[in-house]
Amino acid sequence: MKTALFCNCQGLALCGQNDSGDTLKHGDHSDDNFHAPLHFCIDAGDVDLQTHLTNAANKSEHKPLDSKWAIFCAGKLITDETAACANAARSFTILADETTDSSFKEQLSVCIRYVHHDT
Numbered sequence: 001m002k003t004a005l006f007c008n009c010q011g012l013a014l015c016g017q018n019d020s021g022d023t024l025k026h027g028d029h030s031d032d033n034f035h036a037p038l039h040f041c042i043d044a045g046d047v048d049l050q051t052h053l054t055n056a057a058n059k060s061e062h063k064p065l066d067s068k069w070a071i072f073c074a075g076k077l078i079t080d081e082t083a084a085c086a087n088a089a090r091s092f093t094i095l096a097d098e099t100t101d102s103s104f105k106e107q108l109s110v111c112i113r114y115v116h117h118d119t
Helices: 002-009 035-043 047-055 064-088
Strands: 092-100 106-114
Touching: 002 035, 002 064, 035 047, 064 106
Parallel strands: none
Antiparallel strands: 092 106
């Protein structure tokens, strides 16, 4: 989950053209934005992560659904935290803007602004 949140904070897409493969193997498609931070942590000595991925079901193969699930979970965490902070603030503002992209798909951007006071 921390990998998904890290990629989100850095503005990195998790899903690539090929998200499947052995998570522990460095290679062509295994070094996408989702797998590269995992490799980095393992190379830095995260034995618990390496053990988990080694013993995970399906020999730790990640299918595209896994990346999509990580995106969903990260989005849920960020949404819940943002909503809690906005609700705790004395006031907040919601800004919304809709536009159509080059493929004629409508896109909605939502921005929530609030002032957070540490007590």
